[in-house]
Amino acid sequence: MSFERMKREAKEKREALRQSKKPLILVGTATCGRSAGALDTLEVFRRELKSRNIDAEIIETGCLGLCYAEPVVGVVKPGQPNIWYRNVSAERARELIEGYLVKGDPLADYALGSTEGSVEGIPHLFDLPMLKPQVRRVLWNCGLIDPTNIDHYIASGGYEALQRAVFEMEPEEVINEVKRSGLRGLGGAGFPAGRKWEACRRAPGDEKYVICNADEGDPGAFQDRSVLEGDPHSVLEGMIIAGYAVGARKGYIYVRAEYPLAVNYLEIAISQARERGFVGENILGSDFSFDLDIFQGAGAFVCGESTALTLSIEGNRGMPKPLPRPRTTEKGLWDKPTLLNNVKTFANIRWIINKGADWFAGVGTERSKGTAIFSLTGKIANCGLIEVPLGITLREIIFDIGGGIPGGKVFKAVQTGGPSGGCLPVSLLDTPVDFDSLTTAGSIMGSGGMVVTDEDTCMVDLARYFLDFTEKESCGQCSLCRLGSSQMLEILRAITEGKGAMEDIDLLIELGEAIKIGSICGLGQTIPNPVLTTIRYFREEYEAHILKKECPARVCRALISYRILPDKCEACMICLRNCPVGAIKGGKKEVHVIDQDKCSRCGVCMSICPERFSAVECIPGQLSEEDLK
Amino acid sequence: MEYSLSEILSSYKGTQGELIPILQKVQAEFGYLPEEAMNRVAEFCRVAESKVFGIASFYAQFRFVPLGRTQVTACRGTACHVRGAPQIVDELKRQLGIEEGETTPDLEYSLETVACIGCCALAPCLVINGKVESKMTPKKVKELLTKGGQV
Known part of the structure; x- marks a missing residue:
């Protein structure tokens, strides 16, 4: 089938879905949605709609990035705008079916926002404070399409860049476009992507490799996983174009084994791409051939480093090669020239080819072009995945997009770049987020983890x-x-x-x-x-x-103490019974007291004391003689 | 074991580049890497047994002891840490009576910690037999493990 026909059919299918007389239900079932119960929600929709004889189309999508609102569900009634709902538990799913699908009340209280039209009392989805400042390129399709259906990707303009690159551009032109765009490696180091591609193209040898680094090991980062689970074809397309540009015939995606769903979606995507002729011999009828395989990383953080990663694929311990070492672009996998880029770097390629380098460089700063994706987590109101133009300030990310610190607590620091990064204090909140400014401040962009801490973090x-x-x-x-x-x-x-x-x-x-x-x-x-x-x-x-000898944030066990406030304690025996070391003395109608010598400072008493009493207090340092009286 | 091991190996050529995928398959089959199996893999890929053991011990994914029937994995990622993961891990150890990486003598429970399962927005979280339990507290740990009188 020609690409033109594939495109036409994919768009017709999409149009048919839009014009359908059946309601359409979109359930976000990426890993984050699943951990919030999305599979139960999905099951309720399937069962309940069937038992009510409501003929509906149910589609599983990736993640919109609004983790705080998971499970997220989109409901489209025929002829109506899409309405997106938050925290759709199994219970809430039943309410939506009864309330909206059957009775026609859009249940605005549960809605996040609408798309493709307005509904009274519901904001536009992309006007939400968390979404409005975002520039979504890599996340363009995430949460909106079925990642296991290649037609959804094609209907959104997918594989057009590949078609253009292979038939209308010389490899050098592709590389030039990437160079001109100013795209920098989004795995953390920020090396100019175009220069890397050029070095690999120029390296002598017929056998070359393209590797996608999806070994996202930073604790607190999940953006690569979300892209792979939400829009895997965008990554494949970038890799295939890279293969064409540097002259490689084989690519590997090195993905963490801890990401089973991402591995599964990638397997589906590769086999669909192969069926359609985007992967394999003579891609789209051209004389360019390129094949793709998945390699599952076995759990070693250091394998995110390029030489360790290639050694790992070769079947060795992943120990970085000693210095001086040749660049991976010259001597990489099996000692052949190898291009290694991150998931997000590859996902940007189709935009650069389709819209041009100038368009791509239209956002960002002088030296950091385009967007960056961050996993915004920790002590923050709106946890989630965000894509923002480089150069935005930390303050805008944390307070405008993230909604600030919950529970009336005070911001203390933001940790960027995972274990290799640093903690930046309130005085640096106006630092622009780009590769160079963060390095100057003592931290790094890293692969995009951003953990916010408050006064309770030591x-x-x-x-x-x-x-x-x-x-x-x-x-x-x-x-x-x-x-x-x-x-x-x-x-x-x-x-x-x-x-x-x-x-x-x-x-x-x-x-x-x-x-x-x-x-x-x-x-x-x-x-x-x-x-x-x-x-x-x-x-x-x-x-x-x-x-x-005090822990001001009341975290370090040896430097804190727990005590029971006598005027609040109702002598209910709950903490006394639950104390794992038997350190609480007292009885019925006898105010409880913690024996400081026995207390292991586990905090069970404080977490278990009924909220209406809140009689247990944690203080920095040791209790004074006076406190003990 | 002999039969399923041969079956696993039959889909590979026996090159060194296949070592890690083979070990992953073996572990998926047996739940851990039995010593005999590692020796067979070494022979099959024509490398020293020490090489196979060296790889298996380098990567966190590989285990040398069987897992319990109920696998409890606690996330120690950054987001979980700042939201109280250490207390969750302590409570798990206390309830199960084992340390990280151990299995209870009756082979009922094993406890592991991982760097990050990527459910940071739902921190702190646990995975019990593949199911994620989010926003944990020491109290919820106790409830989870005592549900149905399992502990």
Whole structure:
């Protein structure tokens, strides 16, 4: 079938769906939706509609990025606008069927917004504060199409860029367009994509590879997974175009085994693309051939590094190659020239080819063009996945898009770039988010994790947490990374346990700087970042732990105490019965008291004390003699 | 074991590049990597047994002991951490009486932690036999595990 015909048929199918006399239900069933119960919701729609003899079309979509509202469901009644609903539990799904589908009341209270028309009392979906400032390119289709149906992608303009590249452009022209666009690698390092492509094209050799890095290992980041689960073909299309441009015949997608749904959707997408002639021999009847395979990463953070990643595909331990090493574009997988880019970098390619480099560079800053995707999480009202123009400020992201800090708490810091990044304080909230500004501030873009913390987050504990992660993930080749990270972790542990000394702070800085110099890969070179930035911006918290033996955020167990407020305690025995170490004394009608020597500071009493009493309090440091009376 | 192992190997050529995918298949079949199976894989791919063990021990995905019937995986990702994952992990250890990476002697429960399952908006979360349990508290952990008198 010719591409023109495929396009026509896909668009006709889409039109038929729009004009259909049947209601259309879209249920977001990506991993995030599923964890909020989307599969139960889906089941209710299927069963309930069938039992009521309502003939409806039900489609599973990826994720819109509004994680705080999951499960998200879109309902389209014939001739009516699409209405998107939030937090659609199984219960709410039944209400929607009865209320809206049967009785015609759009239940505005449950609605997030509408698309393709307006409904009274419901805002337009893309006018929501979380969506309005976004520029959605990579996320264009996410949450709106069925990722397992290639026709949905084609109807949205999919594979047009591939057709154009292969039939109307020389490989050099494709590379030039990517170069001119200013696209930088979105895996974290921000290396100019076009230059990488050019280097791979120019590298001598007939056998070359394209690899998509989907080994998203940063704790707190899930944007690659969402793209793969929401619009896998956009990534494949970018990879195939890259194959054409650099002269490769084979591509691998290196995806975490921890992302089973993404792997499953990729398998479906590749086989559909192969059936339609976008993958395989003589793509779309041209003389260009390119095949794709999935490689499942077996769980090693360091494999996000390019040389470790290629070694892993070759069947080795993923240990970065020692310096000096040839660039992956010259000697990569099986020692052949290899182009390695991130999921989001590839997903941007179709836009550059379809709309041109100038259009692409129309958003962003002087040196960082286009958009970036962030997983906005932690102590933030609107958790989710956002795509914003580079150059937007942290303040706009956290307070306008993210809706600020919930529960009336105070913002403390934002952690960007995962374990390799840093923590930025309130004074840096107006920092523009781009590759260079974040590096100057001591953090990095990284792959796009953005974790917001509030007054209840201990910065020393957060630094310890990241070190705990990276120390385990060090591959062990470089002594400073392997041993230095262990030493830093020991020191941080001592500080959080109240055993720290003031000279420890200088020791951490000295050791941190040494690890940066003495490690051969990006993992080791960035391990100290969370520690160094928290010392730089939150030194007083370290000092409180060391000098006052207090954890101001009430997190570090050795440096906090729990007590029961006698005037609030109703002597209900709940905490007393549940205390795992039997540290609570008292009885019926006898106010309870915590034995401070026995107390393990687990916090069970505080979490279990009925909210109407709220009689348990946690304070920094030890209780004074007076408190104990 | 012999039969299913041969069946797994029959779809591969025996090159070193297939080592990790083969080990993943073996683990999917047996739930862990039995020593005999690793030796067979080494022979099949014509590499030293130490090489296979070296790879298996490098990657977090591979296990050398069987899993319990109920697999409890606690997420220790950043978002979960700042929202109280350490208390959740402690409560799990206390309820199950085992440490991370261990299986209860009756093979009923095993407890693991992972860096991030990517459900950050629903933190802190757990995965119990593949089902995600979101917005956990120590109290909810206890309720979950005692549901149906399992513990």
